[in-house]
Amino acid sequence: MGKQCAFIGLGVMGYPMAGHLQNAGHSVSVFNRTTAKAEKWSKEFSGNYGKTPAEAVKNADFVMVCVGNDEDVRSVFYGDDGLLSKLKPGAVVIDHTTASAELARELELAVKEKEGSFLDAPVSGGQAGAENGVLTAMVGGSDKTFAAADELFQCYAKTRQLMGPVGSGQLAKMVNQICIAGVLQGLSEGLQLARKVGLDPDKLIAAISKGAAGSWQMENRYKTMWDNHYEHGFAVDWMRKDLKIALAEADRQGVSLPATALIDQFYADVQKMGGNRWDTSSLLARLEK
Amino acid sequence: MGKQCAFIGLGVMGYPMAGHLQNAGHSVSVFNRTTAKAEKWSKEFSGNYGKTPAEAVKNADFVMVCVGNDEDVRSVFYGDDGLLSKLKPGAVVIDHTTASAELARELELAVKEKEGSFLDAPVSGGQAGAENGVLTAMVGGSDKTFAAADELFQCYAKTRQLMGPVGSGQLAKMVNQICIAGVLQGLSEGLQLARKVGLDPDKLIAAISKGAAGSWQMENRYKTMWDNHYEHGFAVDWMRKDLKIALAEADRQGVSLPATALIDQFYADVQKMGGNRWDTSSLLARLEK
Amino acid sequence: MGKQCAFIGLGVMGYPMAGHLQNAGHSVSVFNRTTAKAEKWSKEFSGNYGKTPAEAVKNADFVMVCVGNDEDVRSVFYGDDGLLSKLKPGAVVIDHTTASAELARELELAVKEKEGSFLDAPVSGGQAGAENGVLTAMVGGSDKTFAAADELFQCYAKTRQLMGPVGSGQLAKMVNQICIAGVLQGLSEGLQLARKVGLDPDKLIAAISKGAAGSWQMENRYKTMWDNHYEHGFAVDWMRKDLKIALAEADRQGVSLPATALIDQFYADVQKMGGNRWDTSSLLARLEK
Amino acid sequence: MGKQCAFIGLGVMGYPMAGHLQNAGHSVSVFNRTTAKAEKWSKEFSGNYGKTPAEAVKNADFVMVCVGNDEDVRSVFYGDDGLLSKLKPGAVVIDHTTASAELARELELAVKEKEGSFLDAPVSGGQAGAENGVLTAMVGGSDKTFAAADELFQCYAKTRQLMGPVGSGQLAKMVNQICIAGVLQGLSEGLQLARKVGLDPDKLIAAISKGAAGSWQMENRYKTMWDNHYEHGFAVDWMRKDLKIALAEADRQGVSLPATALIDQFYADVQKMGGNRWDTSSLLARLEK
Numbered sequence A, B, C, D: 001m002g003k004q005c006a007f008i009g010l011g012v013m014g015y016p017m018a019g020h021l022q023n024a025g026h027s028v029s030v031f032n033r034t035t036a037k038a039e040k041w042s043k044e045f046s047g048n049y050g051k052t053p054a055e056a057v058k059n060a061d062f063v064m065v066c067v068g069n070d071e072d073v074r075s076v077f078y079g080d081d082g083l084l085s086k087l088k089p090g091a092v093v094i095d096h097t098t099a100s101a102e103l104a105r106e107l108e109l110a111v112k113e114k115e116g117s118f119l120d121a122p123v124s125g126g127q128a129g130a131e132n133g134v135l136t137a138m139v140g141g142s143d144k145t146f147a148a149a150d151e152l153f154q155c156y157a158k159t160r161q162l163m164g165p166v167g168s169g170q171l172a173k174m175v176n177q178i179c180i181a182g183v184l185q186g187l188s189e190g191l192q193l194a195r196k197v198g199l200d201p202d203k204l205i206a207a208i209s210k211g212a213a214g215s216w217q218m219e220n221r222y223k224t225m226w227d228n229h230y231e232h233g234f235a236v237d238w239m240r241k242d243l244k245i246a247l248a249e250a251d252r253q254g255v256s257l258p259a260t261a262l263i264d265q266f267y268a269d270v271q272k273m274g275g276n277r278w279d280t281s282s283l284l285a286r287l288e289k
């Protein structure tokens, strides 16, 4: 049976995610800061929209959020028009934004005060994953809340993994981003050398991609990297936001992330080159500048 | 029909590789600096051995070498007892050692003078790959020589890729090692944070290993890394040798490898911890020291 | 003629700075969060103290602040007990805290609303500089305000440099800290090698300290570094605060600080060793761990 | 009383050094690979020259060498025309080249076989130091040999420091170069930020150069760095040679030099920009590219 849902934030990710929900038979009311997008969405998917987060969520048993960063999330939760102001008791609130674990813990308390329950559930899989409904969701929260929400997650996420208490989803996502940074810097340095010495990229990847050097990025990005094609994928600006979140958490935890910190600075060089919206694999462009 | 082969260097890799050759019906004469190992091999596989490289290769149409580094290779090629001194005209000489591309070019000339032909063919896949005969060989040389040798490569290498002229095999291997360094430093930083915040490693890897952060190392090493188990795999000392080769080639090519150079120093820290023979994934141990 | 002053924050730096002011004939009213220190100060220097920042500044024509970080500064400026609530029109407010340039600009506006004028004036020279009244002050603000305050700065700062508009003092201090990080990492790596190979440190420094490798840190810290003595000087925790400020400003400006970011992570390792209060030169201890 | 000397290598450094010796009343016979320079020198200073190192040294009681790198040194020592072939028994041989400590130990043995004694004595102070005779010499060898040579060192070196046994001069020079790398990367990052935010460089350096951030490079290079003027000073190519020597020694000693290794790669970027002969302070140009 269809659920009453609200979806806040119709960006590259949220727009198709909310669409999958509605298409699966749920009743979705959306909110987007720029109302035009909400109108477009509601036409395309025959769903409702609210003029404020509060209005969008007032009947919802499940509230999904997918906006930019911590501050953006706070701005849709709090205040007179914020979703908390009209949250139904018993509602499940899910934040799909990639944000800090601290924010997740803060929101859990705020949602509990409204007698709701909270999950942090950042996703991976990118625009394509969102459009094809095959994202991965890393979830933090209680078993019970996760079980309640999973039916909805299935509409857009192929893999859902409950990681632990609230915040754990964000922590898992941090690990994800840290790993990507290392993979991509190594791959970029390797491809840079390969190109300089004149190796054939297809033969190279055929030889090494199944072994100890292999990675998702190697298989899925070597061709675009070789072609200097970066106008796609996961944007450098988002990556730097995510790495900052990870670096701040590492500070809090007393661990050091030397390569991550260094590569974050290398991404600053990419931004200087105008690569704010380039795919994260553009570390190669920086090396070859 | 069985070929007359010689195999020089019966280490962790060479010993089983030479065994696979002999088992496949070829007639292999081995040489090892420490003769005891050659004797053991010849008993185990009913093959011959020579007391010098020269003696081992004197009847061979195919000569394989798999020793330590550039200097080691030179020491088995040159000199009165060196393999070049008794090389049969027309023989194919294959160097499986991970060494410099410059050495490969030097050896090609030396072998040509003896009317032979040369391939550089460093391998990946580790001890397990050698024992199970499923290595990957990255080969540099002519189409013709590669075609002649491929029947033999099949005895121990599942994947064989001709990369280009002599030296190209070594260059591909350098790219391989550079990529591994980046992957492993990122993975180590990620797992370090994961452990510190108390994430469950199996759930974490289930969530992230198929996506953009995924890598061979993540799938195959996260468990041993989590268990602080490094007494296996590809040794840090070898890795530093290989990274030095890559860094020197990069210098020659005028490219910079900032993360590779940094991670190479991190491996020096692992060596200080006594990790000379630990698997390359021990970068995590360094972070957690 | 003595001025009416207030001094907020009697830490390692503020306590002696306020003392020098009072000793020079000015009439100083202090505030410290932990009142005991304010009482001690007022006995030692025969000055007054307030129970809140507001109370301390109510008669002051010059208000100095020297607390910890941006947040601490905000907590003594704003709110019912904050210094702004009782600021005399025409007062000059000077922030000696090492903080962000953004905060300085924010405070300038807040002070202007109270008809006062503002200077950011972070200092260098450490505890000894504060105690001996020989600090360096890097000042941001107008010529006129600087000229008015300079008489007071002289009580504790030997060098005072107006750098430009409000915020410029903080920016200069950021440059200072960035330079220190590079100097100290290089010096630590150098001394580490020197110790390992058995060089005599006094002869070494005699030979190299006047030339191209020379630095204040080399001359003033090599001995304590060699003796593994770090219980003095400028604390690693403060340094990390300062480097974070610099890294955040660099992000805002679109410049990359690769070595600074890396060394900041190395300081995290020092913290893990228990070195939170160690001198910044303890990067050597990390290398030798 | 004037000594019989030979000086091998009349480059930027050797030419004026040999000149100072001759001017001080010693009898100097020079050798230079490119004979034209030796002829020019012998006219300018009324000294002799030989057509081979052997010829130049045959009457010398003191033999100075200042060529490029380890290999270059070997080429003037060994072989039929090498200086060892005609070395007078009892002669003191001094290598002023910046080279490895291992080479110094090798040369000591070779010179001892010819009944001579050896010092390694790399210098700092650059072209200006050489021309003005105010170099610093870091010397490895015995007290006795040092004492014998010091009179000659005084002709071109203001500071002479015996560091310990043969090799110690080179080791001290390595420490020197490591320290310079750190200082310059920090200074470059600092000045980059300063320029971006519009600080006045003279005021900035006035404020910070005497304190904890201060360095020889800051005082002597900030102006040329600010003016993007790098056509002077100590060349990046030489620096990379020296850093390689230091990194190799660190490997041998089991110490890690993470910042040095990273900065060495940054110098590779400078070389890519065409900066092979630029001053080492050109790390700033790289950041601002």
Ligand SMILES: NC(=O)C1=CN([C@@H]2O[C@H](COP(=O)(O)OP(=O)(O)OC[C@H]3O[C@@H](n4cnc5c(N)ncnc54)[C@H](OP(=O)(O)O)[C@@H]3O)[C@@H](O)[C@H]2O)C=CC1
Residues within 6 Å of the ligand: A009, A010, A011, A012, A013, A014, A032, A033, A034, A035, A037, A066, A067, A068, A069, A071, A072, A073, A075, A076, A096, A097, A098, A099, A123, A124, A125, A126, A127, A233, A234, A235, A238
């Ligand atoms: N893009 C990707 O490939 C992936 C993104 N993510 C994460 O998902 C999140 C969303 O990314 P994406 O959809 O690409 O981002 P977009 O920039 O496409 O969309 C951002 C959305 O958030 C809204 N928003 C931003 N700030 C505010 C605010 N202050 N108040 C109200 N609404 C706000 C925007 O509204 P408006 O339309 O008015 O601007 C828009 O709907 C981010 O945290 C990102 O890191 C995770 C995995 C992959």
Ligand SMILES: NC(=O)C1=CN([C@@H]2O[C@H](COP(=O)(O)OP(=O)(O)OC[C@H]3O[C@@H](n4cnc5c(N)ncnc54)[C@H](OP(=O)(O)O)[C@@H]3O)[C@@H](O)[C@H]2O)C=CC1
Residues within 6 Å of the ligand: C009, C010, C011, C012, C013, C014, C032, C033, C034, C035, C037, C066, C067, C068, C069, C071, C072, C073, C075, C076, C096, C097, C098, C099, C123, C124, C125, C126, C127, C233, C234, C235, C238
């Ligand atoms: N120490 C040094 O060598 C140098 C320090 N600096 C900078 O000077 C500043 C002060 O350093 P230092 O004196 O060493 O620091 P201390 O830790 O010794 O003292 C900090 C002072 O700030 C007060 N304070 C901190 N937080 C608050 C708050 N939220 N509300 C009210 N008061 C607060 C403390 O009060 P309480 O006594 O109650 O804790 C104390 O008086 C820092 O910005 C530091 O970076 C600059 C150059 C050198």
Ligand SMILES: NC(=O)C1=CN([C@@H]2O[C@H](COP(=O)(O)OP(=O)(O)OC[C@H]3O[C@@H](n4cnc5c(N)ncnc54)[C@H](OP(=O)(O)O)[C@@H]3O)[C@@H](O)[C@H]2O)C=CC1
Residues within 6 Å of the ligand: D009, D010, D011, D012, D013, D014, D032, D033, D034, D035, D037, D066, D067, D068, D069, D071, D072, D073, D075, D076, D096, D097, D098, D099, D123, D124, D125, D126, D127, D233, D234, D235, D238
């Ligand atoms: N320049 C500087 O500021 C400083 C340099 N140094 C060190 O001093 C040494 C010399 O530097 P610099 O004088 O600047 O170098 P130059 O390049 O100006 O001169 C090098 C000298 O060595 C000779 N040479 C090089 N290779 C050979 C060889 N294979 N056989 C014979 N002669 C050879 C050259 O001969 P030819 O004329 O025929 O080319 C030339 O005389 C280097 O080790 C450098 O690192 C140390 C401190 C500062």
